[in-house]
Amino acid sequence: MNNLLQAQLKIVPEMPLLLQKRYKILMAILLAGEIGRRSLSELVHLTERETRKETDLLNQQGLITIRSAGMEITQEGKDVLDTLKDVIHEWSGLIQLEQQLQQTYNLSRVIIVPGDSEENNLAKSLLGQVAAKQLNCLTQPKQIVAVTGGGTIASIAEYLTQFVKQKTLTYVAARGGIGEEVQLQANTIAASFATATNGLSRTLYLPDHLSEEAYNMMMKEPVIKEMLELYDQTSVVIHGIGDAMEMARRRNSTPEEIQTIEQAGAVGEAFGYYFNKDGKAVHRIRTVGIQLKQLESVQHLLAVAGGSSKATAIGSYLKHAPPQTVLITDEGAAKELVKQNRDIN
């Protein structure tokens, strides 16, 4: 059966391009609801003319309706989209990519969504959807889920209601508040996850970054201690992977610290650890939150990060990521990852 697919690919190699392009457009129309040609073309990064050509085609095929108020997907379009979901995966070679990454980094699983979430909102939204779905698969009722901050993780919230069934999960913030937007902090995200799924949440209202003295003191506080003990009971951690420099900036690190981090060759960040390109932790922030060692005993780790420019950061973290990690990323990052690996060898 797979043989047949490969034969088709061999004899009509331009097929994946066409398929993906139209899939992207159709998906965009589905997600955007009623949308015009120009807005659409911006969304899918195609010229207005090309979008027009393709939408005309899709219209002719009865997959979309196209009235003077805008374009909308038809039921048939939705059906086609649904049927094609898996094929897209196969035709795009994403499955091979997934296997490749899973093996090179020794991970539990890799899921790649088509597109590049940096350029494309669709990919971003797919990333969130898939993450939500995975979260549902990996959790049992009443378990504890630790979540970190960042835009990618935050965006998962809107798909949770749809994909996560009633399980009364408890969401705990995996780290304290860092100097960034409230919407992107672990605290807020844990709370929003809880709201979306009718679950509970426990939050850490502490600055992420503390002086040694204050840190030690706080660790003795019963409220904090109790919270930290939750980390040992955590079943699933869902976290992002950040670019080192960007995280340092968002944390409002001092110029000296930034310099230290930079000189150490840090490229990626996760859980307060900065990793260089070989995956070694070269710098650590005395962070309040889940610790690297604790991660190893967690059942499932859901690493969600996409965008081609984040590839280096992702790679650096994955080098020593626990083997029970499930990576959810996008085509852009994945391709960049294997490219970088190729260049090394």
Next chain:
Amino acid sequence: MNNLLQAQLKIVPEMPLLLQKRYKILMAILLAGEIGRRSLSELVHLTERETRKETDLLNQQGLITIRSAGMEITQEGKDVLDTLKDVIHEWSGLIQLEQQLQQTYNLSRVIIVPGDSEENNLAKSLLGQVAAKQLNCLTQPKQIVAVTGGGTIASIAEYLTQFVKQKTLTYVAARGGIGEEVQLQANTIAASFATATNGLSRTLYLPDHLSEEAYNMMMKEPVIKEMLELYDQTSVVIHGIGDAMEMARRRNSTPEEIQTIEQAGAVGEAFGYYFNKDGKAVHRIRTVGIQLKQLESVQHLLAVAGGSSKATAIGSYLKHAPPQTVLITDEGAAKELVKQNRDIN
């Protein structure tokens, strides 16, 4: 699964065209062996430039090798071709056509090969291959197979060795020699079938067309009688369908007879009977050979005829063909057939 195919067709409707075109070229290269661009383009009815574009593509895909001596198919190309055989059928909508014809004419089965054997040697050769394969499927060891004359039937011989397994079949000529080329006579064909399959053959060395007197006399001859009795033991008849006027000409019919036939509105011919467009036998030649009545008790009838211009003839015969008939034809004839049927209704 079929759903998926339809979804693909919906979103990439140009796929069948590409697929078929390249399939045709690849098939042509396979059949022709080492062949040049210009000869090839003639074979597949494409301009030299387009053939070039496609062969370049196929070469790049590693499906053919392309040296200064000519182009040849690679093993991979053969594999692809083999895998794609069934898909081509589906994508081209031939399966639907087959079902349609099978129902309208109440036949046992219809097999349609892509292309038009009138314009395209590939279709012709496919027709032969499929017929050979079917013959293999429908026969049991030591059975008797009756064969008629004509180019289409004659061309089956070269594929018999490949497709028909050792069964020691006996081939009998279904009719006597008619005034045409030796190579196209039933006698010769029966003999060549026997040679190709290591079988036996019995031939009728009698003119097909006799005076009444001579006919009656001959029917009393023991040698002939014995031969004719074989027809009752025949398990499979494999026959062509001819255009009425063409057959009359090939038979060297007298001008008067031709006129009679023409006036009767005959369009098709088989087994010495001329049929008008309603399928009624309007003229009969006192032919030495298998009789229409005998056909009805034969287990399997393999009707092999292709080419769009033969559609009328094929249709006229099929109107009253025995229900155990298996029709093997080509896309050109099949499409023309349904078109004519549509025009009537």
Next chain:
DNA sequence: TTTTAGTTGGACAATATTTGTCCCACTACT
């Protein structure tokens, strides 16, 4: 009601691509 921001479809010149058609150097046979 008017305004406004959005929509499609038409138009068209600029630009790319495809196409038909040569020719040339080469090769495998005769």
Next chain:
DNA sequence: AGTAGTGGGACAAATATTGTCCAACTAAAA
């Protein structure tokens, strides 16, 4: 040595694609 066939290079002509307008229209907002 001759010949019929080969692929690849080249290039003008034809055709298709592309970017970019604009006009007419629509629906919702003001």
